[in-house]
Amino acid sequence: MSTTTIKKSSKNNRRKRFSDDQVKSLETTFETESRPELRLKQNLANKLGLQPRQIAIWFQNKRARSKSKQIEREYSMLKSNYDKLASQFEAMRKENQNLLIQVQRLRKMADKRDGDKNDDKNNITLATSENPRFLLDINNSHELCMPSCSDLNGKVDYLEQETDVLNMARIVEGSLASPENGCSFESCTFLDNTGSGPQWWDF
């Protein structure tokens, strides 16, 4: 066979896109049967005026396209879940930072109180607006669930509660990353996917 003949025959056999009707029919079949049997492929081929081989290839390519679209969908779902978690984590990290700051304030106040204790041993006072020993940042007081002044009825001794809070604070400080550590969502180990490398969600 000469090159001319080859060219001519290849030109005559130029690849053509399937018609809209052909594609539509194939799509419809794919919805119910993504991996049709030989008989069905032959029927489709007869019906659509295509070679059974073309039908087989179309289904093969269609499965590949379908699979990659499915992967894209899963990826975007995972990414959106990740983003949501990341922002939740960031909010919690900030809240934790605020709490630690409050704990430090409390500790300072407690240290100061211990210094005054000898002078003031039998004269325990309640927290009031005039004596803001336990008045945390009013705007953030809800974050530590500390009662505000208005909750006081004048009979509560906060010294024991303060000790509890300080003990808790020491435990918390020991177990959580401090603000100075600059622990972020990405850098903290509990979400570190070291097994799959950095930026594992990027393909």
Next chain:
DNA sequence: TTGTGTTTTATTGCCTCC
């Protein structure tokens, strides 16, 4: 019109199953 990116059809080579 043309260069470039995307989609679609087809081929190749490897793998699994019967």
Next chain:
DNA sequence: GGAGGCAATAAAACACAA
């Protein structure tokens, strides 16, 4: 060992901005 599936890739067809 043959049939059929899949992944990777080639190449034609198409879309579209410049």
